[in-house]
Amino acid sequence: MTSELSPVDRAKFASAARAAEFVEDGMRVGLGTGSTAAWLVRCLGDKVRDNGLKFRGVPTSTRTAKLAREVGIEVITLDEAGWLDVTIDGADEFDGDLNLIKGGGGALLQEKIVATASDKMVVITDPAKSVETLGKFPLPVEVIPFGMRTTKTLIEEALGSMDVSGRDVTLRMDGDAPFVTDEGNHILDLHLGRIGNARQMALTLNQLPGVVENGLFIDICDVVVIGHSDGQVELRDVTSGGAQRQRPDAPKTDNLFRDLDG
Structure with a gap:
């Protein structure tokens, strides 16, 4: 009951x-x-x-x-x-x-x-x-394993020109190993605090090499x-x-x- x-x-x-x-x-x-x-x-x-x-x-x-x-x-x-x-x-x-x-x-x-x-x-x-503005929950970004450090760097550089409150990017873990999606990819969590322009964020992220998809549903x-x-x-x-x-x-x-x- x-x-x-x-x-x-x-x-x-x-x-x-x-x-x-x-x-x-x-x-x-x-x-x-x-x-x-x-x-x-x-x-x-x-x-x-x-x-x-x-x-x-x-x-x-x-x-x-x-x-x-x-x-x-x-x-x-x-x-x-x-x-x-x-x-x-x-x-x-x-x-x-x-x-x-x-x-x-x-x-x-x-x-x-x-x-x-x-x-x-x-x-x-x-x-x-x-929420009034998206971003308090870390934004997941699915990336391919190949060149993941480079992809992470590209994301961090892109965030430098975005209207966000934070710019920390962390690799999602599953115990001692990186989390693996059903498609065999990894996830980078973007700790942004606030996303001033979610549409721009989604478009920018998906243009970066190594990014498969982001968690913004616009x-x-x-x-x-x-x-x-x-x-x-x-x-x-x-x-x-x-x-x-x-x-x-x-x-x-x-x-x-x-x-x-x-």
Whole structure:
């Protein structure tokens, strides 16, 4: 029951349960990566099992693919899907224009490819991820291993002319070794504090040799579903700019779904 969950888990469940309502029979659905996305996959698995919901999911990581199969969701590749009806994913930050920073879980490349191949992107999150200006969360940049030190230097030089509060660049680690993405790349985390011009930042980074993709999602998200610890959800739509408050049904289980970290 929701009363047995922590406030953070109640908020995650609330946003995931509401976002699951965007999925209808016959859809091709992008499935995000992270702890909140794991709640979504479990909610959709319940709908498949209990309500006979039939859809095909395109996971954005091997972790999400594994979980989706475990709960009975049919998994296909993006190439098999061709195009998606909706992608539902989490975010590390979002601003008033629904621009995002993503990649805290290390799946930003697949997440951005899947999101941009969708008619709609829905983000599930909590109030703590809302910011006036992007940049408090370190910006992930996926880079190829070859010449990584050179790529890091190029990024640091580019930041010198950018409107940011900080310019520290660190290699993401997994224990004693560099973190490796599903594509065999590494991630540099940019500790910027504030990004004055996110669009310029995204374009500049992707022009640098060695950079594969960055974690700025500009003009991609359509709806943000914000879960609250009291079980209510707030919907923000990029088109209307308005917000709605709702309360989804309580979960049937107290499973915290902590198998995926976001």
